[in-house]
Amino acid sequence: MGRKSTVSRLPADIKTYIEAMIATGAQTLDEMIRDLQARFPAEAQAGQLPSRTALHRYGSKLDRRLAAIRASTEAAKIIQAQAGDDKDARSEALTALIQTELFEAILDIQEAGGDPENPMDPAERVSMLSAAAKNIATLTRSSVNLKKFQADEEARIAKAAREQQLVEQQDRLQELRGADGLSEQMEVRIRRILLGKE
Secondary structure (H helix, E strand, C coil), X not given: CCCCCCCCCCCHHHHHHXXXXXXXXXXXXXXHHHHHHHHCHHHHHCCCCCCHHHHHHHHHHHHHHHHHHHHHHHHHHHHHHHCXXXXXXXXXXXXHHHHHHHHHHHHHHHHHHCXXXXXXXXXXXXXXXXXXXXHHHXXXXXXXXXXXXXXXXXXXXXXXXXXXXXXXXXXXXXXHHHHHCCCHHHHHHHHHHHCCCC
C-alpha cells in the first residue's frame, strides 16, 4: 500500500527499540532523538531516523493501541473470571477485542488520509471504510445474537432453579403430611403461600 509511517519503514531492530522507548515513557522526544542518533549513528548520518514530529505521531498511535489492548485484555479477563462459559463469556470477550481492533483500524484509515507524507487515495479510503462498515455490521449481528443467547441461558437457569425449589417444597410438604398429620386445609394454605398466591 505504501502508506507506512517513517517509523514503520525502519529496520526491525530500530523500530523495536523506538517502540520500547515509547512504551517505557522515560524520555522526552528530544531525549529520544539524541538517544537514537547516538545508538544508530550510520542511520542518523544517512538521514534515515525519524523526525521529532514522526516520533510524536507514532508514539501517539502506539500509546492508543497499547491502552486499547490493555483495556480489552483486562475486560476479557474479568468476563472470563466472573462467568462460566455456559453463557459464552469467551465469545463476548473475543467480540470486545475485535471491536477494539476495528476501532483502531478505522483510526489508522483516518490518519492515513490526513498524513501529508503519505496521502491516501480517496477511493481507496472509501473502499477500506466500506469494508470496515461491513465487518462492523457482521460483528454487531454476532453481538446481538450472543446477547440473546445469554438472556435465554439466564432464563433457562432461573426456570430450572424455580422448578428445583418447587420439587424441594413438595418434598417438604410430603414430609410434614406424614410426620404430624398436616391437615389438607393447612397444606392448601401453605401451597398458596409458597406459590405467592396468598
